[in-house]
Amino acid sequence: MDRYICIHGHFYQPPRENPWLEAIELQDSASPYHDWNERITAECYSCNSASRILDTEGRILDIVSNYAGMSFNFGPTLLSWMEKYAPDVYRAILDADKKSMEWRSGHGNAIAQVYNHMIMPLANTRDKRTQIVWGIKDFEYRFQRFPEGMWLSETAVDRETLEIMAAHGIQFTLLSPHQAFRVRKIGAEKWKDVSGGRIDPTRGYVYKLPSGRIINIFFYDGPISRAVAFEKLLNRGEDFANRLLSGFSDARKQPQILHIATDGESYGHHHRHGDMSLAFALNYIESHRLAQLTNYGEYLEKHPPTHEVEIFDNTSWSCMHGIERWKSNCGCNFNVHPGWNQEWRTPLRNAFDWLRDQIVIKYERKAKEYLKDPWEARDEYITLLLKRSEENINNFFERYAIKTLNTDEIVSALALLEIQRNALLMYTSCGWFFDELSGIETIQIIQYAGRAIQLSKKVFGDSLENAFLDKLSQAKSNIPEHKDGAHLYMKFVKPAIINTKKVGVHYAVSSIFEDYPESTGIYSYSVTREDCHQAETGKMKISVGRISIRSEIIKETERLSFCVLYLGNHDFNGGVRTFFGNDEYESMKDEILTTFEKGAFSDIVRLMEKHFGMHNYSLKHLFKDEQRKIVNQVINATIEEFEETCCGLYENNRSLMGFLQQTGMSIPRTLYTAAEFTLNRNLKKALENDKNIGRIQNILYDVKRWNISVNTMDLEFLVRRKIEKAINEMHKNPSDFNMLQTIEKDLNIFLLLPFKINLWQVQNVYYDMAKIIYKEFLLKAKSGNADAIRWVEMFRQIGHKLSFNLTIVLSET
Incomplete structure (x- = not known):
């Protein structure tokens, strides 16, 4: 053929x-x-x-x-x-x-x-x-x-x-x-x-x-x-x-x-x-x-x-003008906002080209202090990006360093290579592809430029930021409030810049709620707790400690001391500073903890300003995932109180709603909202914990009766994860017939729901089991083993509910 x-x-x-x-x-x-x-x-x-x-x-x-x-x-x-x-x-x-x-x-x-x-x-x-x-x-x-x-x-x-x-x-x-x-x-x-x-x-x-x-x-x-x-x-x-x-x-x-x-x-x-x-x-x-x-x-x-x-040189598959989409206002856009232009593309690229070229000059000069061939070392840096182990780092510098580097020199050499990596990442094509300068893809590549500038200041000693911003200001946004690239840098990139102190702030504030082990990882940083003392009275808590933070990217380490005062709800006051020695640290710790035990909370704030300066930190300085987690903990009690009020409103007026419905009168919006919230909450709890089909059927009856909108996305996600966990457990221990029954029962419940469950992962595990494990039980069943006969029949029932053509899928057996 x-x-x-x-x-x-x-x-x-x-x-x-x-x-x-x-x-x-x-x-x-x-x-x-x-x-x-x-x-x-x-x-x-x-x-x-x-x-x-x-x-x-x-x-x-x-x-x-x-x-x-x-x-x-x-x-x-x-x-x-x-x-x-x-x-x-x-x-x-x-x-x-x-x-x-x-x-x-x-x-x-x-x-x-x-x-x-x-x-x-x-x-x-x-x-x-x-x-x-x-x-x-x-x-x-x-x-x-x-x-x-x-x-x-x-x-x-x-x-x-x-x-x-x-x-x-x-x-x-x-x-x-x-x-x-x-x-x-x-x-x-x-x-x-x-x-x-x-x-x-x-x-x-x-x-x-x-x-x-x-x-x-x-x-x-x-x-x-x-x-x-x-x-x-x-x-x-x-x-x-x-x-x-x-x-x-x-x-x-x-x-x-x-x-x-x-x-x-x-x-x-x-x-x-x-x-x-x-x-x-x-x-x-x-x-x-x-x-x-x-x-x-x-x-x-x-x-x-x-x-x-x-x-034809300088052509692409997604720009009819060649490669102009990534450097000029060529006319390629999504045309979602008539009147917008992409004039910003040219000055954005010009700013990046300038930054790249300035970095090249400084990189070549500085890197020669550590590396035999700075550009060959950059090409081989990918080996560390793939696996940043100590062994790989040592092997890398054995091959490319001009001498045996001490700890500070390794930090500087890695920082130089990271500057180059971010200078490459800032050219990712997506930053120019879309219509507006303030789009998330473009902000992302400007962030890479910001990271390169931050590391450049650390290694080279002078900042490229002001000159870069001057060039970036020539890139004008289509949205008046965003002004230009320099404004966007100050609004979105500058606040996002992270150093070891900000990691220390995150650790310190979250330590009020998080029971960290002695050593823990916070994204690309590792944190070691050297000392920590906590105390609480009522809703108020305080945490004073000393930590060591290491960047797993450039291997730089900094020791910090911190103090965080939690006053309840979302009210925090925290301070972090470079560790200046045990005597000063112990004096600060004793003074603040003694004041806390006396209940002189206003004096603690004064003491924190004394020891940590005016740089106070709160929940808003946490990284987003941990911030969301802690905020949910903080507001949980308030939410529970509201939920009980809302559910009581529905349960106390359920019969009244039925009467209004029977007489053709409209149900007040307040009662309908209470019903919508309560039934979604009850359905979620029932699906999480309840094996009673009758209870779930009653909830669904009310959902249909009041024409309630079900929170399909969250409930589907919950149900899916639950049954995925169950079938994964069954795959690990297939002889557990009770687990098999649980899955079959859950599938019966899920078939009642007014939305479809994505059973993709569940079907995959079932299919894997059908190829090997099912055959083993079928062989036992054919020899008359009663437990195997029950297992095979239940497995086939599950397969039917999972929409398999059992004649084909199980035919090899």
């Missing part, structure tokens, strides 16, 4: 980590998830690791990994997050690549990506090289092999980028058909103009570079890719399969590869159940032998290019 199909997904999210904490803080807009990475993982990345193929009645026939059937790349910064916060999905992605190597002649489906989605033609040569080196080394660390191909951010390309990729061993990349200029058969003299997207996308091409090297280029099918991304082609899997097959032509006599490329988020996040359409299409094409599924590496080996190509 000379017809091949390859579907490529570019899976990527803009970095969302706080540059100082190296973690994503709570994002309310992603509720009920913690943040958008977590939400999109649930909606897309996890779904594609275990996608459903359904029968005509909507029952599950099979669960498959789309990653094992498609070509894909993941942004390194996204995989870094996933490795820590979604390890099961992360492992499934790596395993799928290994499986694809077995199926595709030793060629894996995964390809690399330039590190942090920088627009490569707009980068200088040195930054291009680092982006490619980091992308390759990140890939090798995760997939345990060298990448054959590499994805370019926004497919933005120029000759120099391809030259560097080829020099580092990359064999191919993917581009849009509109980026092709002309083609000719290898060895021929005459070129054919294919501009305007007229290139034949069903073959690979050789691009000959000035150095004499070559790189292969695949130009994806534009119309079908657009249909997937924007024309709802994923609404039906069979339509998707047929549209893919329509890209072949009997007029072509050579082997054909029909391939498309879109954002991977199309398959589940942008298009709900898009992963299932993809799974169906791949299975339909393969099972009906309509074409061979392949990946680019395998196809290159089987069918080396017969034609060469030349491209």
Whole structure:
């Protein structure tokens, strides 16, 4: 068969980590998830690791990994997050690549990506090289092999980028058909103009570079890719399969590869159940032998290019003006706000370019004090980003340091490398892609600039901030209140800047509520408690202590002393300062604790000003997650009091509401609101704790009777997590028949609810159990074991409720 199909997904999210904490803080807009990475993982990345193929009645026939059937790349910064916060999905992605190597002649489906989605033609040569080196080394660390191909951010390309990729061993990349200029058969003299997207996308091409090297280029099918991304082609899997097959032509006599490329988020996040359409299409094409599924590496080996190509430099797949979207007001925008412009793009990039170049001068001069080759060391710094262990750090400096560095010199060298990392991160493409300067993506990249400036002042001794702000002020916001880039920096970036004292404040204030161990981690910092004394009287509490804080990024350590006075509710008064010695610390501690024991609380505030200055801190200085946690504790009593009042109002007037309803009179809004709150609260508590179906049915009867709006999102999330926990426990201990009964009973309850439960994870665990554990119990059941017979029957009942086609799923048994 000379017809091949390859579907490529570019899976990527803009970095969302706080540059100082190296973690994503709570994002309310992603509720009920913690943040958008977590939400999109649930909606897309996890779904594609275990996608459903359904029968005509909507029952599950099979669960498959789309990653094992498609070509894909993941942004390194996204995989870094996933490795820590979604390890099961992360492992499934790596395993799928290994499986694809077995199926595709030793060629894996995964390809690399330039590190942090920088627009490569707009980068200088040195930054291009680092982006490619980091992308390759990140890939090798995760997939345990060298990448054959590499994805370019926004497919933005120029000759120099391809030259560097080829020099580092990359064999191919993917581009849009509109980026092709002309083609000719290898060895021929005459070129054919294919501009305007007229290139034949069903073959690979050789691009000959000035150095004499070559790189292969695949130009994806534009119309079908657009249909997937924007024309709802994923609404039906069979339509998707047929549209893919329509890209072949009997007029072509050579082997054909029909391939498309879109954002991977199309398959589940942008298009709900898009992963299932993809799974169906791949299975339909393969099972009906309509074409061979392949990946680019395998196809290159089987069918080396017969034609060469030349491209248009400085072009991309998402800007009709080339790469202007990332540097000028080219007209590419979402047009949500008529009258807005993107004139801010040029001065923003100019400000960043200035900052980068100033840092380069200072970096080269200072780094030579510690490093043999500062730029080679930067390229190899990725090894520490992947694993910041003491062993790795020691090995790194053994290789690249000009001498044995002492502790302070290691801190300075790491700070220099971190300046460079943040200078790269500030060029992440998302900051220019959208319409407004004050958008979260743009603020994010300005924060990276802020982090680079902060570290520069620490290492170089002078600040670049004022000059940077002067240039940033030329970038004007479309929103009058936001003014310009300098205003946004002072409003959003400056307050977000974190140092060890702010970490100390967070520890000190939260220690009133949090029972910290002697050593604890606070995001990218480790805190060791050297001494702490607490006292309380009534609602008032006080905490006085001494701590050591270490940055796990640059390994800098600072000792601090602190005092926090909690006056009840959300009223705090706290102070933190550099530790100046035991005598001074002990004197401060004794004076404040003695005053507290006397009840002279106003004197404590005066003493705190004496010992810590006028820099007082409160709940608002906590990092967002801990702040939310403590505020919830503080207001819990008030909320409980309100809840009881509200529930009493409903229960005392329930019969009156019934009478009003029977007589056709409207129910007062106050009573309806009380009913809505009470029934949602009661339903939540019943689903959490109550196994009484009758009670839940009574609550749901009232919900329907009063036409109450159920808090679907929160309740679904609660129910889902509950049954996921139960089935995971059953998977660990499958012989626990009581747990099996509990799950079956919970499913009966959930079927009564007026909303659908996402049982995706539950179905995955059941499917895994069906392949091995079920067979073991079935074998025992066939031998007459009564317990096994009960187990098998209950397992089948659960499978029926989970919408499996048991005839197929359990057929192998």
